[in-house]
Amino acid sequence: MVTRLYTHPIFLEHITPPGHPERPDRLRAIERALDDEAFAGLDRVKAPQGDEATILYAHPQEFVAHVRAAIPETGIVSIDADTSASPKSWQAALTAIGAANAAVDDVFDGRADNVFVAARPPGHHAEKTTAMGFCLFNTAAIAARYAQRKHQAERVAIVDWDVHHGNGTQDIFWEDPSVLYCSTHQMPLYPGTGAVGETGAGNIVNAPLAPQTGSKVFRDAFLSRVLPAIDNFVPDLIIISAGFDAHHRDPLAQINLTEDDFDWATGQLLQRAGRHSDNRVVSLLEGGYDLQGLAFSVAAHVGRLMKG
Numbered sequence: 001m002v003t004r005l006y007t008h009p010i011f012l013e014h015i016t017p018p019g020h021p022e023r024p025d026r027l028r029a030i031e032r033a034l035d036d037e038a039f040a041g042l043d044r045v046k047a048p049q050g051d052e053a054t055i056l057y058a059h060p061q062e063f064v065a066h067v068r069a070a071i072p073e074t075g076i077v078s079i080d081a082d083t084s085a086s087p088k089s090w091q092a093a094l095t096a097i098g099a100a101n102a103a104v105d106d107v108f109d110g111r112a113d114n115v116f117v118a119a120r121p122p123g124h125h126a127e128k129t130t131a132m133g134f135c136l137f138n139t140a141a142i143a144a145r146y147a148q149r150k151h152q153a154e155r156v157a158i159v160d161w162d163v164h165h166g167n168g169t170q171d172i173f174w175e176d177p178s179v180l181y182c183s184t185h186q187m188p189l190y191p192g193t194g195a196v197g198e199t200g201a202g203n204i205v206n207a208p209l210a211p212q213t214g215s216k217v218f219r220d221a222f223l224s225r226v227l228p229a230i231d232n233f234v235p236d237l238i239i240i241s242a243g244f245d246a247h248h249r250d251p252l253a254q255i256n257l258t259e260d261d262f263d264w265a266t267g268q269l270l271q272r273a274g275r276h277s278d279n280r281v282v283s284l285l286e287g288g289y290d291l292q293g294l295a296f297s298v299a300a301h302v303g304r305l306m307k308g
Helices: 009-013 025-034 052-057 061-070 089-109 139-151 167-173 215-233 259-276 291-307
Strands: 003-007 043-046 114-117 156-160 179-186 204-209 237-242 281-285
Touching: 003 025, 003 089, 003 291, 009 025, 009 089, 025 291, 052 061, 052 089, 052 139, 089 114, 089 139, 089 237, 089 281, 114 291, 139 156, 139 167, 139 237, 139 281, 156 167, 156 215, 167 179, 167 204, 179 215, 204 215, 215 259, 237 259, 259 281, 259 291, 281 291
Parallel strands: 003 043, 003 114, 114 281, 156 179, 156 237, 179 204, 237 281
Antiparallel strands: none
């Protein structure tokens, strides 16, 4: 089992305001965790810059131009109340997209069985025409479309276990039955979407979790809703929107998972990938804002990817 890691120093240069939870130290914490000798077998590759044209797979040209025009020459600007940009944010976002698309190439061309992309800014809140929730572009959605266009994947499943609902991914694929979107998330919580009744073209599977629930409720949701949906869908590729802010240490939510839960969920998705998609799994970092909880959770996740 070959697991590849993509990251790049440019991701540290996407600067957010002081005190902002989505900060460069998140990637530094991940880097320290993955420096452990347990990860000596990880295939580490510097993330390539993406092709700007692939952003159009999920977002219209006018929106892309709007985001680009908002990037400042100096300082930090606010895109919305939660989302900001600095001079290197465009390059960071484009490199995150490049890494995700390269990861898709890797699993289809046989260079890796699975890939983890440690990048920022995250992506799953970015809707077709709206940057929000710390996100400029929807990296997971672009990667799914890339897999369909470049590798003729007929069906792509995106599984999102970030504690916040991926409203952007749901918005982009709302009427597209070729992409399955499954989400576990706390509700009520930002951004307010993700009710069970939001089903799109029958391809949206939401499993909202009440605050102060934990491992059992999360795993039950996976077993009863997410995994059966994947089995029924039979994807050619599984993309994970891997947020780790459902960890009990995280300051932004109250689902109270442990790193063992992310290990378990990863294992469950690897089983489905082995059954349906020739082991192809691409995992993209989303949230996770307590540095220790994030580091422990990513270590558990990547360790399980490496074990297969």
